[in-house]
Amino acid sequence: MGHLIPLVEFAKLLILHHDFHITCIIPTIGSPSKAMKEVLQALPNSIDHVFLPPVSMEELEGVKPGIQITLTMTRSLPPLRDVLTSLVATTRLVALVVDLFGTDALDVAKELNVSPYIFYPTNAMVVSLVLHLPKLDETVSCLYRDLPEPVKLPGCVPIHGRDLLDPVQDRTTELYKLFLRSAKWMRLVEGIIVNTFMELDGNVIKALEDEEDNSLILYTIGPIIQSGSTNQVEGSGC
Numbered sequence: 161m162g163h164l165i166p167l168v169e170f171a172k173l174l175i176l177h178h179d180f181h182i183t184c185i186i187p188t189i190g191s192p193s194k195a196m197k198e199v200l201q202a203l204p205n206s207i208d209h210v211f212l213p214p215v216s217m218e219e220l221e222g223v224k225p226g227i228q229i230t231l232t233m234t235r236s237l238p239p240l241r242d243v244l245t246s247l248v249a250t251t252r253l254v255a256l257v258v259d260l261f262g263t264d265a266l267d268v269a270k271e272l273n274v275s276p277y278i279f280y281p282t283n284a285m286v287v288s289l290v291l292h293l294p295k296l297d298e299t300v301s302c303l304y305r306d307l308p309e310p311v312k313l314p315g316c317v318p319i320h321g322r323d324l325l326d327p328v329q330d331r332t333t334e335l336y337k338l339f340l341r342s343a344k345w346m347r348l349v350e351g352i353i354v355n356t357f358m359e360l361d362g363n364v365i366k367a368l369e370d371e372e373d374n375s376l377i378l379y380t381i382g383p384i385i386q387s388g389s390t391n392q393v394e395g396s397g398c
Contacts, residue, residue: 161195163259166281166355168203169384170257175206181251184209185243187236189228190217212239226327226335229261241268248272257353260290261338263345276349278342284354284361284380286325287346288313288368291376293328294343305329315367347375355382 164186171182184200186192188211200209215232223231247253256269257277269276280287292313300307303321310318327335346352357380358365365378 161193161199163261163281164196164199165386166384167257167259167279168199168207169386170279170353170355170381171207172204173381173384175204180206180254182207183243183247185212185240186210187212187232187240188214189220189232190214210243212236212243224333224335226261227333230334230338233262234264237264237268240265241271244268244272244274248274255350260342263338263342266345266349276345277351277353278346278349279353279355281355281384283356284364284368284378285313285316287352287354287378288316288364289324289328290339290343291346291368292343293339297331297340303329303331313364314371315364351377351379353379353381355384356380357382 164184168184171184174180174182184203184207186196186200186209191214192211203209213236215235220228220231244253244256253272253274255275255277256265257279258265258269260278260280260282263278266276266278296304296311304311304324305322307321310320311324312318327333328339330336354361354365356365360383361380365380368374368376368378
């Protein structure tokens, strides 16, 4: 849900400002939750949604959520290919935008000659970390949490290894390997869309764009906030 909401809010902005028609393609484990259905049913008519066939839960019980998401994405590639093939045949499909957990789907976009983009619902510092993770992986032999000095990423404040994202702490997992694959794809896509804005993350964005031999195209389209919610609970003033 934490990734679906910013994605659909971004979709609303696209149809508001650029008159696109959008299809949200959603892999599932078991039945979609009530909360997920409510979010999708409240969308404008210009945004369709397709649930891919659910992946079996049996092998995924007790597995960490990040690993569940990764395996669900991988096992959903055949039905995703079918949906995209149908969209290519019946519409003028101009792009596939994937979540940061969905980079394996970009192989399908390449097969079908559809422009690939990645959407990051996070800040730019996470983008910088993932982009530089292969170099860290090559140069650091210990666990990141055991590094004696802070990690220095271009344009970012130094950060202790123990404070890096939880999914990168265990370098033996499928989730860690997913982040390494994502880094490769980030250099190949036509754009990386980030839920941030220059006044907040300008130093990081500029440092990424100024790197040598850099073909990155970054779009700062935030801050995206949920709109049209019927939830009356008092939220944070932020």
